[in-house]
Amino acid sequence: MTMDNKNHLHxxxxxxxxxxxxxxxxxxxxxxxxxxxxxxxxxxLQTRVETIRVETDDRMLRTFIVRFIRPDDVERFxxxxxxxxxxSLLGRGEAPIGIASSPTxxxxxxxxxxxxxxxxxxxxxxxPGDLLGVRGPLGxxxxxxxxxxxxxxxxxxxxxxxxxxxxxxxxxxPHHRGRFGRITILYGARRPGLLLYRSExxxxxxxxxxxxxxxxxxxxxxxxGRVGFVPAxxxxxxxxxxxxxxxxxxxxxxxxxxxxILSDLGFPPERILLxxxxxxxxxxxxxxxxxxxxxxxxxxxxxxxxxxxxxxxPEY
Amino acid sequence: MRRGxxxxxxxxxxxxxxxxxxxxxxxxxxxVVELSPVGSADxxxxxxxxxxxxxxxxxxxxxxxxxxxxxxxxxDRHVVEAESDxxxxxxxxxxPCEARSHTLLDRVFLRExxxxxxxxxxxxxxxxxxxxxxxxxxxxxxxxxxxxxxxHAGADLFLTEIEHGREAHAAIYLLDVVTERGASLLTGFDLxxxxxxxxxxxxxxxxxxxxxxxxxxxxERIRTAAxxxxxxxxxxxxxxxxxxxxxxxxxxxxxxxxDIQDEVSGGRxxxxxxxxxxxxxxxxxxxSGHNPRPERHQRCRQRILHKFTWFPENFGAAACVGCGRCxxxxxxxxxxxxxxxxxxxxV
Numbered sequence: 001m002t003m004d005n006k007n008h009l010h011x012x013x014x015x016x017x018x019x020x021x022x023x024x025x026x027x028x029x030x031x032x033x034x035x036x037x038x039x040x041x042x043x044x045l046q047t048r049v050e051t052i053r054v055e056t057d058d059r060m061l062r063t064f065i066v067r068f069i070r071p072d073d074v075e076r077f078x079x080x081x082x083x084x085x086x087x088s089l090l091g092r093g094e095a096p097i098g099i100a101s102s103p104t105x106x107x108x109x110x111x112x113x114x115x116x117x118x119x120x121x122x123x124x125x126x127x128p129g130d131l132l133g134v135r136g137p138l139g140x141x142x143x144x145x146x147x148x149x150x151x152x153x154x155x156x157x158x159x160x161x162x163x164x165x166x167x168x169x170x171x172x173x174p175h176h177r178g179r180f181g182r183i184t185i186l187y188g189a190r191r192p193g194l195l196l197y198r199s200e201x202x203x204x205x206x207x208x209x210x211x212x213x214x215x216x217x218x219x220x221x222x223x224x225g226r227v228g229f230v231p232a233x234x235x236x237x238x239x240x241x242x243x244x245x246x247x248x249x250x251x252x253x254x255x256x257x258x259x260x261i262l263s264d265l266g267f268p269p270e271r272i273l274l275x276x277x278x279x280x281x282x283x284x285x286x287x288x289x290x291x292x293x294x295x296x297x298x299x300x301x302x303x304x305x306x307x308x309x310x311x312x313x314p315e316y
Numbered sequence: 317m318r319r320g321x322x323x324x325x326x327x328x329x330x331x332x333x334x335x336x337x338x339x340x341x342x343x344x345x346x347x348v349v350e351l352s353p354v355g356s357a358d359x360x361x362x363x364x365x366x367x368x369x370x371x372x373x374x375x376x377x378x379x380x381x382x383x384x385x386x387x388x389x390x391x392d393r394h395v396v397e398a399e400s401d402x403x404x405x406x407x408x409x410x411x412p413c414e415a416r417s418h419t420l421l422d423r424v425f426l427r428e429x430x431x432x433x434x435x436x437x438x439x440x441x442x443x444x445x446x447x448x449x450x451x452x453x454x455x456x457x458x459x460x461x462x463x464x465x466x467x468h469a470g471a472d473l474f475l476t477e478i479e480h481g482r483e484a485h486a487a488i489y490l491l492d493v494v495t496e497r498g499a500s501l502l503t504g505f506d507l508x509x510x511x512x513x514x515x516x517x518x519x520x521x522x523x524x525x526x527x528x529x530x531x532x533x534x535x536e537r538i539r540t541a542a543x544x545x546x547x548x549x550x551x552x553x554x555x556x557x558x559x560x561x562x563x564x565x566x567x568x569x570x571x572x573x574x575d576i577q578d579e580v581s582g583g584r585x586x587x588x589x590x591x592x593x594x595x596x597x598x599x600x601x602x603x604s605g606h607n608p609r610p611e612r613h614q615r616c617r618q619r620i621l622h623k624f625t626w627f628p629e630n631f632g633a634a635a636c637v638g639c640g641r642c643x644x645x646x647x648x649x650x651x652x653x654x655x656x657x658x659x660x661x662x663v
Contacts, residue, residue: 042383046394092578
């Protein structure tokens with residue numbers, strides 16, 4: 001018996017991949033059959049770095065705008081706000097990074113990357129024209145269908161604002177804006193020099209169809225905006241909870257103090273959505289390291305409602 | 317399911333045929349009994365308790381090349397898919413607990429919408445011939461986790477020795493044809509039907525053997541441990557005697573955690589996945605320094621709850637086949653049966 005799928009790993013999918021132990025007869029057959037080929041989820045798609053923007057004055061965060069080398073990869077990589085990708089440099093490795101661009105912005109992707117470890121340090125050395133591997137899109141992303149028709153309260157802190165930016169841009173796009181109600185954005189950083197997307201924030205503040213509040217923990221230089229922690233500003237602004245979803249990303253302390261304020265404002269746990277970070281490798285729920293109880297952040301998340309998180313062990 | 321009888325001599329003839337057209341991997345007695353490619357039936361050990369290493373390594377390699385790369389090539393040719401070595405194979409003479417573990421791993425590696433192609437290809441190209449147990453080792457507890465000496469899960473063909481014979485080649489086996497793939501291994505071989513008396517005899521023997529295996533803690537109760545005993549001091553108590561070496565995980569037929577690393581030299585290299593384990597502190601360590609499971613008791617708890625609470629929740633069965641390797645291998649003498657008893661008292 002010969003196997004004609006020997007030389008490449010676009011493997012056939014067995015008929016019933018979740019066969020119970022009782023139905024052993026549905027195990028994959030030794031003989032090749034008519035089965036749809038699938039792509040190898042471990043292979044990165046190659047992109048070329050188009051633009052690099054240093055985001056913060058400590059130079060620890062850079063935004064990389066990249067474009068797929070093979071045009072058909074654009075179609076393979078159809079994503080929604082809140083998803084992430086394993087970005088990689090061959091020879092260095094992979095790191096899970098949230099997608100900062102919105103699918104409404106065209107074919108290019110944006111990743112805002114904090115220099116933290118071996119891979120991200122190597123990525124920070126890249127120049128325009130260099131190659132970057134991208135594997136994804138991964139994770140559930142924000143539940144756009146559920147958000148439709150609702151008011152959005154987007155609350156971000158520090159450099160955890162990237163996928164919230166994707167969502168904000170998505171919801172503000174001309175052909176999407178009407179699908180959502182009021183949009184309120186609260187974003188803060190420790191100081192002005194650590195705010196991401198500063199020029200874009202200024203443009204947003206001038207729009208009449210959204211409300212944008214930008215704050216810093218401590219002012220410096222010519223800062224004339226708000227000063228105050230994100231939770232305090234949230235309390236101050238007091239966005240209404242009627243028919244609204246709160247979408248929260250930020251450092252643990254910010255989240256810890258913001259959640260009770262959202263509860264006080266009347267947001268039920270089902271309408272508070274958080275995006276989590278975890279160490280990841282495979283990104284597809286197999287390698288085992290990003291679990292919180294029975295859930296895998298890479299596959300079941302990274303976006304969870306507070307109601308879902310309350311049912312899970314506090315191990316994140 | 318067809319059930320026939322086969323003599324050891326005829327079985328040897330079948331194995332001879334299989335070796336001519338595919339790889340045959342079977343238990344071989346060296347210093348220990350291990351799985352090894354064999355050229356003839358004479359090399360195969362049929363009288364053993366279990367192999368030292370689990371069969372998962374046949375499908376999920378300790379180290380696997382996911383892709384190769386050459387940075388000196390044109391940019392769109394940097395990445396080269398790893399060539400599959402999933403040759404048609406017969407995994408012969410493995411124990412029922414091993415075959416059962418394959419059906420558990422399938423649920424992880426072949427879960428929609430992602431399918432692990434490396435695992436899937438080997439799984440699709442491998443027929444599993446199981447040798448039912450006629451005796452149990454001191455650390456066996458398969459019946460407590462849904463298996464048993466006669467468990468056909470994951471088997472394509474299932475052999476049960478019904479007459480030992482004075483000499484090895486005189487042994488007689490009951491041969492169950494469990495799947496179509498199993499039947500295809502017998503193409504051109506005339507399998508005599510087993511008579512009802514023999515079948516009855518074999519199932520009685522298996523039931524008697526199963527009855528000798530003590531049932532460990534009530535696993536239905538332990539399924540609730542994540543809700544009722546997550547913060548119980550029992551985790552600190554059991555972890556005191558764990559050194560975190562992960563021998564249990566590497567020898568476990570169902571543990572499947574892995575790491576992915578790049579290896580590079582002179583612009584050429586490969587992306588490799590290697591077995592990893594939740595016993596290690598760095599397993600969950602973020603680049604920021606944050607670690608969701610920095611303490612050993614948290615990691616022991618993760619291992620137990622994953623197997624007995626969360627895997628059942630996600631996949632409908634415990635991620636344990638009761639092979640007892642973790643008990644035999646633990647350098648600290650830890651016994652998962654005792655751990656489960658201790659936890660069971662807390663839920």
